[in-house]
Structure formats: C-alpha cells, structure tokens
Amino acid sequence: MATINEIAAKLGISKSTVSRVINNDPNVKEKTRESVWRVIRELDYKPNIIARGMITGSLPLVLVIVGDIQNHYFAKTIIGIEKVLTEKDYMPVIYNSMYDVEKEKRLIRMAKDCQFAGIIPMTGVRSNELEECLRDVDCPVVLINRELKKLELDEIYGDDVEASYKATQELIDNGHRVIAHLSGSSTSTVSAKRRLGYCMALEDNGIPVDEVLIFEGKLDMASGYALGEKLFAHSNITAVCSNNFLMALGVVRYAKSIGKTVLKDFDIACCETVPDLYEESAYVYAGADLEEIGKKATEILLKRIEKSEEPRQKICFPATQVYNPKKD
Amino acid sequence: MATINEIAAKLGISKSTVSRVINNDPNVKEKTRESVWRVIRELDYKPNIIARGMITGSLPLVLVIVGDIQNHYFAKTIIGIEKVLTEKDYMPVIYNSMYDVEKEKRLIRMAKDCQFAGIIPMTGVRSNELEECLRDVDCPVVLINRELKKLELDEIYGDDVEASYKATQELIDNGHRVIAHLSGSSTSTVSAKRRLGYCMALEDNGIPVDEVLIFEGKLDMASGYALGEKLFAHSNITAVCSNNFLMALGVVRYAKSIGKTVLKDFDIACCETVPDLYEESAYVYAGADLEEIGKKATEILLKRIEKSEEPRQKICFPATQVYNPKKD
DNA sequence: GTGAAAGCGCTAACAA
DNA sequence: TTGTTAGCGCTTTCAC
Numbered sequence: 001m002a003t004i005n006e007i008a009a010k011l012g013i014s015k016s017t018v019s020r021v022i023n024n025d026p027n028v029k030e031k032t033r034e035s036v037w038r039v040i041r042e043l044d045y046k047p048n049i050i051a052r053g054m055i056t057g058s059l060p061l062v063l064v065i066v067g068d069i070q071n072h073y074f075a076k077t078i079i080g081i082e083k084v085l086t087e088k089d090y091m092p093v094i095y096n097s098m099y100d101v102e103k104e105k106r107l108i109r110m111a112k113d114c115q116f117a118g119i120i121p122m123t124g125v126r127s128n129e130l131e132e133c134l135r136d137v138d139c140p141v142v143l144i145n146r147e148l149k150k151l152e153l154d155e156i157y158g159d160d161v162e163a164s165y166k167a168t169q170e171l172i173d174n175g176h177r178v179i180a181h182l183s184g185s186s187t188s189t190v191s192a193k194r195r196l197g198y199c200m201a202l203e204d205n206g207i208p209v210d211e212v213l214i215f216e217g218k219l220d221m222a223s224g225y226a227l228g229e230k231l232f233a234h235s236n237i238t239a240v241c242s243n244n245f246l247m248a249l250g251v252v253r254y255a256k257s258i259g260k261t262v263l264k265d266f267d268i269a270c271c272e273t274v275p276d277l278y279e280e281s282a283y284v285y286a287g288a289d290l291e292e293i294g295k296k297a298t299e300i301l302l303k304r305i306e307k308s309e310e311p312r313q314k315i316c317f318p319a320t321q322v323y324n325p326k327k328d
Numbered sequence: 329m330a331t332i333n334e335i336a337a338k339l340g341i342s343k344s345t346v347s348r349v350i351n352n353d354p355n356v357k358e359k360t361r362e363s364v365w366r367v368i369r370e371l372d373y374k375p376n377i378i379a380r381g382m383i384t385g386s387l388p389l390v391l392v393i394v395g396d397i398q399n400h401y402f403a404k405t406i407i408g409i410e411k412v413l414t415e416k417d418y419m420p421v422i423y424n425s426m427y428d429v430e431k432e433k434r435l436i437r438m439a440k441d442c443q444f445a446g447i448i449p450m451t452g453v454r455s456n457e458l459e460e461c462l463r464d465v466d467c468p469v470v471l472i473n474r475e476l477k478k479l480e481l482d483e484i485y486g487d488d489v490e491a492s493y494k495a496t497q498e499l500i501d502n503g504h505r506v507i508a509h510l511s512g513s514s515t516s517t518v519s520a521k522r523r524l525g526y527c528m529a530l531e532d533n534g535i536p537v538d539e540v541l542i543f544e545g546k547l548d549m550a551s552g553y554a555l556g557e558k559l560f561a562h563s564n565i566t567a568v569c570s571n572n573f574l575m576a577l578g579v580v581r582y583a584k585s586i587g588k589t590v591l592k593d594f595d596i597a598c599c600e601t602v603p604d605l606y607e608e609s610a611y612v613y614a615g616a617d618l619e620e621i622g623k624k625a626t627e628i629l630l631k632r633i634e635k636s637e638e639p640r641q642k643i644c645f646p647a648t649q650v651y652n653p654k655k656d
Numbered sequence: 657g658t659g660a661a662a663g664c665g666c667t668a669a670c671a672a
Numbered sequence: 673t674t675g676t677t678a679g680c681g682c683t684t685t686c687a688c
Contacts, residue, residue: 014659049442051681053378094422114377222605342675379665
C-alpha cells in the first residue's frame with residue numbers, strides 16, 4: 001500500500017503538501033496539486049482510514065441497531081439509510097439485536113471503542129440502561145422511532161398514533177364494532193403509541209375500549225399465530241387491528257388453520273406499511289414512508305457528524321400511506 | 329478518555345508494562361499486573377482500537393455481505409455468525425447488497441480501506457469483477473455458499489444439490505410426475521446446484537427433464553408470485569420444487585388468488601430450510617442447518633485472522649433437515 | 657505556497 | 673521483569 005510519504009518522496013515535496021491536496025486545502029499551487037493527483041493515481045494510493053481516524057478521532061462507520069432484520073419495517077428503513085450513507089462514503093454497520101437490550105449495549109460499547117462516526121438506534125425498547133450507555137458515547141446519535149426522554153437527541157419517527165388511528169378508522173368504516181388489537185410489549189414506545197391510536201379511534205366513534213380485546217405479544221409471526229388462537233376464542237370479534245404486519249401474517253395463518261378467511265370472515269389491519277408484494281392485498285394498513293424516514297435520519301446524522309450546531313430536531317412523518325381493500 | 333500514558337504515569341511505570349498487561353503478556357510481575365488492572369478500572373480505561381489498529385494493521389470488524397437481509401436464509405446464517413463473532417469481541421458488519429455486484433464491490437473496497445479483520449461474502453452471484461476485488465483485499469476471506477474458482481479461499485456451504493434432490497424426491501414420493509422447478513439466476517452457483525439436484529432426482533426416478541418446466545426468476549416473493557402465473561398456465565403441473573422459500577411463498581399466494589390450495593391442488597417444496605413458523609407447515613423442504621454453517625465459517629475466519637496456517641478448507645454441510653407434510 | 661516537526665495512542669524491538 | 677526507543681500514516685500547527 002502506497003503512503004503519503006512515498007508520494008511526497010516521488011515528487012520531491014513534503015508530505016504536508018500531499019496531505020493538503022488530499023484534503024482539498026485551497027492553499028496549494030494548481031501545478032503541484034495536479035502532479036500530486038497524478039502520482040496518487042499512478043500508485044493507486046488510498047488514504048489509510050485508520051491513521052486518519054487516529055487524528056480525527058473517528059472512523060467513517062455508522063452503527064444501525066435494529067430489533068429484527070427479518071421485519072420489513074426495519075429492512076425498508078435500512079434501505080434509506082444505506083442510500084444516504086454510502087453516497088457520502090460512510091459505511092453502514094447493521095446490527096440485529098433481536099430486541100435484546102444486553103446485545104445492544106454491548107454493540108454500542110464496541111462502536112464507542114472503535115470510535116464510530118455515528119449511531120442510529122432503531123429498536124423501540126425503552127431502557128434506562130441503554131440510555132446510560134448512549135449517554136456515554138461521544139459520537140452523534142439520531143433516534144428512529146424511539147424516544148429517550150433524558151437525552152437530548154434528534155428524533156425521526158413515523159406518526160404511529162396516526163397510523164394506528166387511521167388503520168382502526170378504516171376497520172370501523174368497513175362496519176366493524178368489535179375490533180381486537182394486537183399489541184407489542186408495553187415497554188415499547190411504538191407499541192404504546194399504536195395502542196393509543198387504536199383506543200382513540202374507537203372512542204372518537206363512540207365505541208368503548210374493552211381491555212379484553214387487547215392482546216399483547218412479541219412482534220413476530222409466531223406470536224401473531226399464537227395470539228390468533230386466543231383471539232378467535234372470542235366469537236364476536238370481527239376485525240383485528242394488528243400492531244405490525246408480521247403479527248398480522250401470523251393471525252391470518254392461524255385463522256386459515258381453523259377455516260377462517262380474511263375479508264370474508266374478518267378484516268385485519270396493520271399500523272404500518274406492508275412489504276411491497278402486500279401493498280394491494282387483503283390487508284388494511286396505514287403508515288409512514290419508511291425509506292424516507294431512514295434517509296432523513298441519516299442526513300441529520302451526517303450533519304451532526306460534520307459538527308452542525310442546528311437545534312435538536314424532532315421530525316414526525318405522517319401516516320400518508322393508507323390502504324383499504326374494501327374501499328380502493 | 330484515559331490513555332495508557334496516564335495509567336503509566338499514575339503508577340510511575342512505563343507504558344510498555346501497561347501495554348503488556350493489557351495484552352496478557354506473561355512477562356509481568358504479578359504485583360505489577362494487579363496494580364495496573366486496578367488503575368485501569370479506576371480510570372475506566374478502554375484501549376483505543378484505532379491506535380492499536382494502526383500497529384496491528386486491522387480493526388476487529390468483519391464484513392458480512394448478504395444478498396437480501398429479508399431472506400431468512402441469510403438471516404439464519406447471520407445469527408450463527410454473530411454469536412461466534414461477538415463472543416470473541418469482533419463486530420459483525422452486515423451489508424445488504426440486494427444482489428448488486430457494484431454495491432458489493434464498493435463495500436469490499438471500503439472494508440479494505442478501513443482494514444477490516446475479515447470478510448464473509450454470502451451472496452451466490454458469480455462475478456469476475458468481484459473476484460478481482462476480493463483478490464485485492466489483504467484480510468482473510470471465508471466464503472459461505474459460493475465458489476470462487478480462481479481464488480484459494482476457505483468455503484463453507486450447504487449441500488444444495490442434495491437439498492434440491494431430497495426435496496424433489498419427496499415430491500416424487502408423494503406421487504408427482506410433472507414437477508416444475510423455480511430457479512434463481514443461472515449466474516448464481518447456489519441456484520445452479522439446486523437446479524441440478526432437481527434434474528438428478530427426476531432422472532434417477534426415470535422422469536425426463538423438461539426444460540419448459542423450469543422457470544427462472546429473482547429470489548424474492550414478488551418473483552415467485554409472477555412465476556406462479558406462468559406456471560399454472562401449464563394445467564398439468566401438480567408440484568413445484570422452488571429454489572427458495574420466498575419464491576415458494578409467492579407461488580402459494582398467486583395460487584390462492586386463482587383458487588388453488590397447497591396440499592389439496594398441488595404440492596410445493598423448497599430447497600432450503602424454512603423460517604421457524606413454517607417448520608411444520610404445508611411446505612416440503614430439505615436443507616442444511618444454516619446457523620451451524622454461519623458458526624463454522626466464522627470459526628475458520630477467526631483462526632485465519634489469528635494467522636492459522638491450516639490448509640484451505642472446504643466444508644460441506646449435508647441437507648439434514650427434511651420435512652414432508654404428507655409423510656410426517 | 658510549502659516544509660519541518662510534533663504528536664495522536666499504541667505495540668514491538670531491543671536493551672538493561 | 674522492566675524501561676527506552678522507534679515508528680505506524682496521517683493531520684496540523686507554526687515557521688519560512
């Protein structure tokens with residue numbers, strides 16, 4: 001690997017000048033600049049990121065923590081993050097925590113030790129310990145879809161209350177009155193908001209909230225399947241407002257196993273956008289544009305990395321993507 | 329952040345001794361060692377990974393390239409990789425290429441520039457350019473489920489021919505004779521092998537291979553859905569051997585849209601293990617244990633990073649996980 | 657416009 | 673068993 005020294009030696013100039021050229025310092029004579037670039041190309045020189053990192057104190061790496069990589073909710077957001085990051089020569093480091101706070105803490109510490117340029121935590125788990133951990137890092141942090149009350153961080157999030165409200169409203173519009181809600185853990189901010197939107201929509205339509213109709217589970221398909229069993233034990237339930245798509249899939253799978261069919265025997269809604277193939281399917285849904293959320297968060301993170309002193313931002317993306325198979 | 333110098337100063341010893349303690353050099357008096365550790369704890373000292381990296385020439389980061397993070401095939405393997413890696417204080421850097429060779433090349437170059445400790449490419453795309461790119465890196469590389477003929481690299485892979493063979497055999501055992509095959513791109517080694525296993529099983533059972541029954545597509549659900557339409561145009565097809573699970577899901581979804589039901593109207597098999605919730609479902613499948621593959625590959629990579637001079641390894645994991653809903 | 661020199665935090669010879 | 677020294681490749685003063 002060629003170094004800055006070799007280039008300097010080859011041209012009979014000092015390495016400072018070479019460094020200036022690499023870093024686009026204007027104080028270099030045009031001729032010198034050109035000859036340096038020429039040799040850089042000749043020698044296929046690549047700056048040593050680690051050596052540079054030692055001085056600048058950081059590496060061009062951004063840690064992105066997601067709860068479950070198989071969940072399209074995270075996957076779609078990651079697409080947006082990656083687009084912005086790689087464009088600016090930063091490298092996304094995706095970490096799949098499986099909602100395990102200990103794992104997340106461990107990775108954040110590693111990112112700190114490796115002097116990452118930034119961190120984007122995207123899991124919805126509230127956790128004091130994690131908050132402590134995040135307070136200790138010395139790089140910018142932008143939160144996606146989560147709040148950390150004690151920390152003054154930029155926050156980008158979809159309007160989950162609105163999404164859930166709209167999804168529930170669609171079910172009500174379809175004529176349903178006994179609507180179950182599948183919720184995630186109550187320690188998740190996102191889940192809490194979606195539960196709230198569901199309750200608000202019911203109340204605004206004069207339907208009393210019945211706690212018995214709210215089922216709590218994990219956010220995966222298996223959990224949806226398990227809750228499906230409990231849920232259909234209530235013979236009077238005609239619709240389900242599911243926290244997320246994966247759980248909804250699980251419910252539909254269970255329903256099928258007992259001979260019930262979506263749209264015919266019951267309606268089901270998700271409080272988030274669905275994977276592409278399901279965009280015009282039997283699922284009612286309402287949610288924000290996840291890729292845009294990912295992009296926006298990353299843009300803000302990059303600005304912070306470049307030491308922007310803008311005031312703290314809290315950006316809410318409305319639930320613009322709404323679909324109801326019985327309407328559209 | 330405390331440094332090695334502060335610790336040395338505080339104890340009135342040299343930084344070399346501190347460095348020795350940190351790196352578990354046996355040539356340190358027990359008393360000295362203890363006092364150093366005490367101060368390390370007092371000052372909450374963390375070694376600067378970047379500074380260390382400058383000397384050792386590498387960072388404790390391993391790049392893992394997958395084609396599609398939403399595909400459980402990759403996700404399951406990643407679980408195994410992450411377990412081994414974090415245990416040894418390495419950090420997994422997952423990159424989701426969406427099967428885009430350009431993106432992969434870019435990330436590999438970044439990993440090289442950042443002096444990553446190792447790379448695990450897991451996409452099945454054959455590509456000369458990628459091969460060039462991988463030849464240039466100076467860290468160990470272990471391949472999962474892919475071959476690079478020109479490079480002498482360790483390779484860990486599931487026996488895809490066997491998986492496909494077994495899956496097809498199960499369909500034949502169920503009485504099928506007109507079995508379609510959904511294949512991935514022919515530039516993918518894995519896809520080519522699965523196609524081969526399908527053909528071999530047919531031939532071994534005296535069923536001539538009919539090219540018309542082989543459909544090529546992308547490896548996602550949408551593609552399966554699209555191919556479903558072509559496929560069911562052949563009214564005589566009674567079973568489908570799908571390259572992967574996502575495509576199979578797509579087919580089943582399309583089938584449903586035209587009123588066809590799995591197990592009743594047709595059988596479908598996947599040449600890989602399925603996500604947990606589908607382990608005892610309507611899908612026939614055969615495949616290797618993906619988590620084990622991930623673990624094994626990572627163990628070998630770690631050994632290479634520690635300069636093990638073992639001969640090159642090619643480890644094949646047989647398709648031990650077989651399921652047929654009509655048998656079990 | 658350019659160069660010389662210091663130094664980031666650490667490891668690894670070599671010396672004692 | 674420990675200390676001294678050099679240096680990894682780069683950026684960044686500070687002179688000139």
